[in-house]
Amino acid sequence: MSEHLLLAPLLESFFRRRLTKQRNATPATLASYRDALRMLILFAAARLRKKPAALALDDLDRNLVLAFLDELEEKRNNSVATRNARLAAIRSFFHHVAAADPASFGIAQRVLTIPIKRAHIEVTHHLTGPEVDAIIASPDQTTPRGRRDRTFLLFLARTGARVSEAIGVNANDLQLERGRSQVLLHGKGRRDRVVPIPQDLVRSLTALLSDRGLSHHQPEPIFVGAHNERLTRFGATHIVRRAASHALSTRPSLGDKPISPHIFRHSLAMKLLRSGVDLLTIQTWLGHAQVATTHRYAAADVEMMRRGLEKAGVSTDRGARFRPTDAVLQLLASI
Structure with a gap:
């Protein structure tokens, strides 16, 4: 086997040199790319009946990568977004291959022609104020x-x-002084931002810090599990779903919504939007890298109005003529 087709040295240089030293990738990015390439290698080894260490770069050709992506959706039931995230990691690796090993440029180029798959963007789910409460x-x-x-x-x-x-969030990320209470959030891609804290949250955080014997200047996690370790993503999801389950008795509508920690983020965005806050401010508040991500909240608001009009018996087809019936006037008055 020729030296330039060996897979292991290229994988090692991709993680050690390109991602770590050249791009200073975050631990989350490293973990995501590692998982995607590990899954691809295991898939290739099973499909070609080789040991993972025996794989060569030309084993990871375009057809094999396409078969891997199909398996993600068809057998593993991954969403299109997850499929595209795996493909992004693979493409990043083959960009590195093209630059680090010109003799393998043809293999890399064929993989890099695999397009990102378009996904249907669903209406953003969110909670009403009473549901959040x-x-x-x-x-x-x-x-x-x-x-x-x-x-x-x-x-x-x-x-x-x-x-x-x-x-x-750690205790030293909080600033709870009256009148300028805020928290430093460490966002995706090392994009940090400062978010204001209202007084009800200030009181609750102060009480929680007191319960745990923490001061505001200690680099210790605020939210911990049963063994005083930092709360995990799984634990956070369990807290939210357990609370939503208990709230079903007073708010049965919660049973119709996909409950996760992220739904609070959508709910706050919709609340800000309906309060007259502009999209650029919401983008900054939520830490979106692009304002296009924030536009979905405006689209969700338009969609809700469309559904309301349909319930009132008004056609929302583009060719239909709008007639403001009494039902519509009552609907608009209630918004």
């Missing part, structure tokens, strides 16, 4: 776990933080 109020405040849960839910709802940002 019901979930936040459901934990038992007489127990330490209940007080932690309520504070965590309140933190998600008031800051719009991603779950990774919320569980990553």
Whole structure:
């Protein structure tokens, strides 16, 4: 086997030199790319009946990569977004191959022609104000776990933080002085941002820090699990779903919505949008890299109005003529 077709040296230089030293990739990016390439190598080894260490670069040709992507969707039931994320990692590796080993340029070029798959963008789900309040109020405040849960839910709802940002907050990221309370969130791609904290969250955080014996200047996690380790993503999701389950008795509509920590982020964005906050401010608040990501909230608001018009018996076809019936006037008056 010729030296330039060996896979192992290219994989090693991709992670050690390109991602770590040249691009200073975050641990999350390294983990994501590692998992994608590990899955590809295991798939190739099983398909070609070779040991992973015996694979050569030309084994990872365009047809094999396409078969791998198909398996992600068809057998592993991955979403189009997950499929595209795996492909992004593979493409990044083959960009490195093309630059590091010109003799393998043809192999890399054929893989790089695989396009990103278009995905259907669904209407963004969010919670109403009463639904958010019901979930936040459901934990038992007489127990330490209940007080932690309520504070965590309140933190998600008031800051719009991603779950990774919320569980990553330390006590020294907080500034709880009256009048300028804020928290430093460590976002994706090392993009940090400062978000204001309302007084109800200030009181809850202060009580939680007191319960745990922490000061505002300690680099210790705020939200911890049963063994005082930093709360995990799985634990955060469990807290949210448990609280939503308890709130079902007062808000049955919660049973129709996909409940996860991220739904609080969408809910805050919709609340800000309906309060007259512009999309650029919402983009900055939520830490979106592009304003196009924030536009989906405006689209969701338009979609809700369309559904309301349909319930009122008005056609929303582009060719239909709009006639403001009494039902429509009542609907618009209630918004």
